[in-house]
Amino acid sequence: MTLPVATHGAPDATPLAPPPENLGVDAELHAIFAARAHRLAQPVVQHIDDASLRQVLIVLIAGERYAIDSRHVVEVQATGRIVPVPGLGEQWRGLVNVRGRLYATLDLGRFLAQLHLHTPGAAPRSEGRFVLTRSAGLTIALFVDEVQSVRQVAESAVLPPLAGALEGERTPVIGLTDDLVVLLDVDALFQLVRGHASVSGS
Amino acid sequence: MQQLLATFVAEAQEHLQVVSQGVLALEQRATADDASALLAEMFRAAHSLKGAARAVGAAETADLAHALESVMGQIRAGALPPAQVSFDLLYQTVDALGALVNRLVASDAAPVAVAPLIQRLTALATDAPKSTASPGSAAAHTSGVSTPTPTQAAESADAPAPPTVLTPPILVPTLGADESVRVANTKLDAIIEQVGELQVAQLANTLYMRRLQQLVEEAERAEATQRNRAGALRGAVQGSDNSFAATADHALSTLLADVRRLWSAMQANYRHETQLVDDLGEAVLRMRLMPVASVLEGFPRMVRDLAHALDKRVRLTIEGGDTEIDRSVLEQIKAPLTHLLRNAVDHGIEAPAARSARGKPAEGHIRLKAAQRGSMIVIEIDDDGAGIDGAQVRASALARGVIDAAEATRLNDHDLLWLIFRSGMSTRRTVTDISGRGVGLDVVRDQVERLRGYIDLASTPGQGTRFALHLPLSVATTLCLLIESSAQVFAIPTSGVLRVARVQARAIGHAEGRDVVHIGGRVLALHDLSTLLALTGATDRAPDDGVVYALLLGVADQRVAIAVDAVHEVQELVVKPLPQPLSHVQHIAGASNLGTGEIALVLNVADLVRAADQRVNRRVTAPAAAVIAAPVAPPTLLIADDSFTTRSLERNILETAGYHVVVAADGLEAWTLLQSELVELVVSDVMMPHMNGFELTRRIRGDTRFSQLPVILVTAQEAPADREQGLAAGADAYLVKSAFDQDTLLSTVARLL
Numbered sequence: 042m043t044l045p046v047a048t049h050g051a052p053d054a055t056p057l058a059p060p061p062e063n064l065g066v067d068a069e070l071h072a073i074f075a076a077r078a079h080r081l082a083q084p085v086v087q088h089i090d091d092a093s094l095r096q097v098l099i100v101l102i103a104g105e106r107y108a109i110d111s112r113h114v115v116e117v118q119a120t121g122r123i124v125p126v127p128g129l130g131e132q133w134r135g136l137v138n139v140r141g142r143l144y145a146t147l148d149l150g151r152f153l154a155q156l157h158l159h160t161p162g163a164a165p166r167s168e169g170r171f172v173l174t175r176s177a178g179l180t181i182a183l184f185v186d187e188v189q190s191v192r193q194v195a196e197s198a199v200l201p202p203l204a205g206a207l208e209g210e211r212t213p214v215i216g217l218t219d220d221l222v223v224l225l226d227v228d229a230l231f232q233l234v235r236g237h238a239s240v241s242g243s
Numbered sequence: 244m245q246q247l248l249a250t251f252v253a254e255a256q257e258h259l260q261v262v263s264q265g266v267l268a269l270e271q272r273a274t275a276d277d278a279s280a281l282l283a284e285m286f287r288a289a290h291s292l293k294g295a296a297r298a299v300g301a302a303e304t305a306d307l308a309h310a311l312e313s314v315m316g317q318i319r320a321g322a323l324p325p326a327q328v329s330f331d332l333l334y335q336t337v338d339a340l341g342a343l344v345n346r347l348v349a350s351d352a353a354p355v356a357v358a359p360l361i362q363r364l365t366a367l368a369t370d371a372p373k374s375t376a377s378p379g380s381a382a383a384h385t386s387g388v389s390t391p392t393p394t395q396a397a398e399s400a401d402a403p404a405p406p407t408v409l410t411p412p413i414l415v416p417t418l419g420a421d422e423s424v425r426v427a428n429t430k431l432d433a434i435i436e437q438v439g440e441l442q443v444a445q446l447a448n449t450l451y452m453r454r455l456q457q458l459v460e461e462a463e464r465a466e467a468t469q470r471n472r473a474g475a476l477r478g479a480v481q482g483s484d485n486s487f488a489a490t491a492d493h494a495l496s497t498l499l500a501d502v503r504r505l506w507s508a509m510q511a512n513y514r515h516e517t518q519l520v521d522d523l524g525e526a527v528l529r530m531r532l533m534p535v536a537s538v539l540e541g542f543p544r545m546v547r548d549l550a551h552a553l554d555k556r557v558r559l560t561i562e563g564g565d566t567e568i569d570r571s572v573l574e575q576i577k578a579p580l581t582h583l584l585r586n587a588v589d590h591g592i593e594a595p596a597a598r599s600a601r602g603k604p605a606e607g608h609i610r611l612k613a614a615q616r617g618s619m620i621v622i623e624i625d626d627d628g629a630g631i632d633g634a635q636v637r638a639s640a641l642a643r644g645v646i647d648a649a650e651a652t653r654l655n656d657h658d659l660l661w662l663i664f665r666s667g668m669s670t671r672r673t674v675t676d677i678s679g680r681g682v683g684l685d686v687v688r689d690q691v692e693r694l695r696g697y698i699d700l701a702s703t704p705g706q707g708t709r710f711a712l713h714l715p716l717s718v719a720t721t722l723c724l725l726i727e728s729s730a731q732v733f734a735i736p737t738s739g740v741l742r743v744a745r746v747q748a749r750a751i752g753h754a755e756g757r758d759v760v761h762i763g764g765r766v767l768a769l770h771d772l773s774t775l776l777a778l779t780g781a782t783d784r785a786p787d788d789g790v791v792y793a794l795l796l797g798v799a800d801q802r803v804a805i806a807v808d809a810v811h812e813v814q815e816l817v818v819k820p821l822p823q824p825l826s827h828v829q830h831i832a833g834a835s836n837l838g839t840g841e842i843a844l845v846l847n848v849a850d851l852v853r854a855a856d857q858r859v860n861r862r863v864t865a866p867a868a869a870v871i872a873a874p875v876a877p878p879t880l881l882i883a884d885d886s887f888t889t890r891s892l893e894r895n896i897l898e899t900a901g902y903h904v905v906v907a908a909d910g911l912e913a914w915t916l917l918q919s920e921l922v923e924l925v926v927s928d929v930m931m932p933h934m935n936g937f938e939l940t941r942r943i944r945g946d947t948r949f950s951q952l953p954v955i956l957v958t959a960q961e962a963p964a965d966r967e968q969g970l971a972a973g974a975d976a977y978l979v980k981s982a983f984d985q986d987t988l989l990s991t992v993a994r995l996l
C-alpha cells in the first residue's frame with residue numbers, strides 16, 4: 042500500500058525520540074511506527090490538473106494582497122521618477138520612462154478604491170514598485186506598494202468575489218483565494234481603465 | 244484619381260513581374276516543389292492584379308488578368324498539364340497586360356488587342372482535360388516538358404496569331420538612381436523612431452560633453468594650483484629632498500596630458516557624430532515629406548457630389564498641391580480638411596438663387612491653397628459664401644447651453660466667431676447628412692492642435708469665410724523652450740512663444756483684480772502657469788529675487804502672458820504623444836525625453852492661450868477644470884488587402900467619409916494589428932498571402948475579445964460557394980469587387996458600426 046505524498050510544503054521527516062529502554066519495544070518496530078506516523082501526518086495530496094493552475098504575481102496595496110496573472114506582466118520596476126500630468130484624475134500618477142518608452146502609471150489602489158473594491162491607506166505612498174502590465178495591446182504601469190512573490194493558484198480553489206459586478210461592466214475581480222488574495226481580471230481591469238480614461242479623469 | 248492610377252501602375256508592375264518570372268521559371272523546368280509554390284504565387288499575382296484593375300476601373304486589364312488567372316488556376320489544379328501550355332502565349336499576355344497598364348498613364352501609347360488573347364486563354368482554360376491530379380502534380384509535368392517553339396506553341400493552342408506586342412518588356416532588373424521603391428509604412432516608421440531615439444541619445448551626449456568639459460577645466464585649474472604650491476614649497480625648503488613632490492607633479496601632469504588628448508579626440512568624434520546624426524535627421528525628414536496633393540485628389544469629386552445633393556453650384560480650385568509636408572501630419576489633416584470643405588459647401592456657399600439675388604455669380608467658389616511659411620505649412624480654405632452670422636452663432640450657443648446669457652452679452656464679434664469651435668455648436672437649424680449635428684469644428688480644432696498647429700478664422704457676412712490651418716512642416720522634432728513651474732519642467736514649442744520677458748515683481752500692476760504686465764507693447768493679464776494647469780503646490784507668486792519670467796504666447800491674433808518660475812534653454816525635442824490610454828489631456832500636447840532621462844511635458848500653446856483668454860473673459864477664478872476630454876477620434880477601421888491599389892482606394896473612401904483607417908497587407912498582419920489597435924470594424928480581402936480572409940474571419944470569431952467585431956469581406960471571389968464560405972466563417976457582409984462601389988461600402992460600414 043502506498044500512501045499519498047505531498048508534492049510541496051511537506052516538512053522533512055523528523056525521527057522520533059528513541060524508545061525508552063524500560064518499555065522493551067523493539068527498535069526496528071519503533072522505526073516502522075515512526076515512519077507510519079510521519080506518513081499519516083502528511084497533508085493529503087490534491088491532484089490538480091496543471092491546465093487549471095495560474096501563475097500569478099502577488100502585490101501588496103495598503104495591506105491587501107492582489108494577484109495579477111503573470112501572462113499579463115511584462116516586467117516589474119522599482120519606482121523611478123514619475124512625472125505628474127496635470128489634469129488627470131487622482132488614479133493616474135503620471136508618466137514613467139522605461140528605457141526611452143513612456144508609460145501611463147495607474148495607481149492601482151486608488152483606481153480600485155474608485156470602484157469600491159479597495160480601501161486606500163491613510164498615508165500617501167511615494168515609495169513602491171510598478172508592474173508593467175499588458176492587455177489587448179495596451180501597456181500600463183500599475184503602481185503598487187510591494188511585489189511579494191510569484192505563485193501558482195488553482196482555478197478550482199478560487200472563491201467567488203465578495204462584491205458583485207458593477208451594472209453594465211465586467212468586474213475586474215475574478216475571486217479570492219482562501220488566504221485572501223484578490224485575483225484580478227486584467228482584461229476587465231484594462232477595459233475599465235480605458236473607459237474611465239476616456240470619460241473623465243477626475 | 245491620378246495618384247490612385249500611379250499607385251495601381253506600380254502595383255501592377257510588381258504583379259506582372261511575379262507572373263513573368265514565374266513563367267520563365269516554369270519554362271526552365273522548375274522542380275516539383277518550386278513549381279507548386281510558383282504556381283500559387285503566380286495565381287495570386289494574377290488574381291490581385293484583376294482585383295486592383297477593377298478597383299481603378301481598368302476593365303480590359305481586369306478581363307485579361309482574369310483569363311490569365313483561369314489558366315493559372317487550371318495548371319495549379321493539375322487540370323492543365325504545362326506541356327499543353329504555350330509559354331509564348333503567357334509571355335504575350337504578360338506583355339499585353341504591361342501595355343494596358345502603361346496606357347493608363349500614357350494616353351499616347353498604342354492600343355492593345357486584348358480580345359484575341361482572352362479568347363485563346365479562355366479556350367486553353369476551358370478545354371483543359373479534366374484531370375484528377377493533385378494541385379502539386381503540375382510540377383511533375385513541368386519537369387518533363389521541353390520548351391515548345393513558338394510554332395509548336397501556336398499549333399498546340401490552336402488559336403489565331405498572337406496580337407502585336409506594342410511595348411517593351413516591363414521587367415526592370417535594376418533600379419536607376421532616380422527611381423523609387425515602395426517601403427511599408429511600418430518599416431519607415433521604425434527607422435524614423437530609431438532616428439528620434441538617436442537624437443535623444445545625442446542630446447544626452449551633448450549634456451555629458453558639457454559636464455566633461457567642466458571637469459577637464461577644473462582638473463587643469465587644480466593642477467596649476469598644485470604646481471604653484473609645490474614651487475612655493477620647494478623655494479621655502481631649500482636643500483630638502485623634493486624628489487617625491489617632483490614625481491607627484493610629473494605624474495599629475497602626465498595624467499592631465501593624457502586626459503587632454505582623450506578629451507580632444509572625444510570632441511572631434513562628438514562633432515563628427517553630431518554631424519552624422521544631424522544629416523540622418525535631415526534625410527529622415529525628407530523621407531517623411533509628401534506633397535499635399537496626395538490627400539487632396541478626392542476633394543473635387545466630393546465637393547461636386549455634395550453640391551449636387553444640395554442643388555448648389557460650387558467650383559473648387561486647389562493651389563499649391565506640390566507643397567510638401569510631413570507624412571504623419573498629412574495623414575491626420577485629411578479628416579479636418581474634409582470637414583471644413585463639407586461645411587463650406589453646406590453652410591458657406593448659398594443656393595444659386597440666393598447668390599444671384601446678392602449680385603454674386605450663381606456658382607460658388609471654394610479655394611483650397613497650401614503654402615509653406617517658414618517652418619509651418621498653411622492650408623487655407625476660402626469660400627465666397629454667406630460668411631458666419633454672429634447673431635445666429637450667439638443665438639445657437641445660447642440655445643445649446645454653450646454660453647450663458649451674461650457671456651452672450653459680453654462677447655464681441657471676434658469672440659462670437661470663435662464659438663463655432665466649441666463642442667456642441669452648430670448654426671444649422673436642421674440636421675442633414677452633411678452637417679448640422681453640432682459635432683465637428685471642435686474636433687477639427689482638436690486634431691490640428693494635436694499636431695501642434697492652430698487654426699485661424701476670418702469671416703465677413705455676405706462675403707465669405709476663410710479657415711487657415713497652420714501646421715508644422717515636420718513633427719519629427721520640435722524646437723521647444725524649457726521652462727519650470729512648481730518644480731516641474733515643461734516644454735513649450737517656440738512657434739507659440741512670441742517673447743520672453745524678465746519682469747521685476749514691482750513692475751507687475753493690478754487692474755480689475757488681476758496681475759497685469761506690459762509686454763510686447765501690450766497691457767496683458769498675467770496668468771500663472773501653475774494655476775492654469777492646477778499644479779499641485781501652486782501658490783501665489785512671491786519670487787525670492789523679485790523677478791518673474793513672463794512669456795508672451797500667441798496663437799493667430801490672440802495674445803496672453805504666462806508667468807513661470809524659471810526659463811531654461813531652447814532644445815530641439817523629439818515629441819511623443821502621451822501613451823495610451825491618455826489619448827488627450829487638456830493643455831498637454833505630448834511628452835519628450837530630455838536626454839538626461841528626465842521627461843518634460845510639452846504644452847499645447849493653443850489650449851493654454853484659450854484657457855487664459857477664457858479666464859479673462861469669464862472671470863474664472865477657480866483652477867482649470869481637471870478633466871480629460873471625451874474621446875473625439877472617429878471609429879478606427881482595419882483594411883486588410885494585399886493589393887496596394889485596393890487598399891489605397893478603400894482607405895481613401897473611408898477616410899473621406901470621416902473614419903480613421905489602419906491597413907494591413909495580409910491576414911496575418913491584420914491579426915497582429917488587432918492585438919494592438921482598437922479596431923471597430925474590419926474590411927478584408929479573401930485571397931491574401933500568409934493568412935487569407937476566411938482564416939482571419941474565423942480567428943476573429945474564435946476570439947472572445949473580437950467576437951462582436953464586424954467583418955466585411957470585399958473580394959473578387961464571386962462564386963456563391965465562396966460567399967457561403969465567407970459567411971460561414973463569420974463575416975457580417977460579403978461584397979464582390981466587380982459590383983463594388985463607394986456607396987455600397989460606406990452604407991455597409993455604417994450599418995455594421
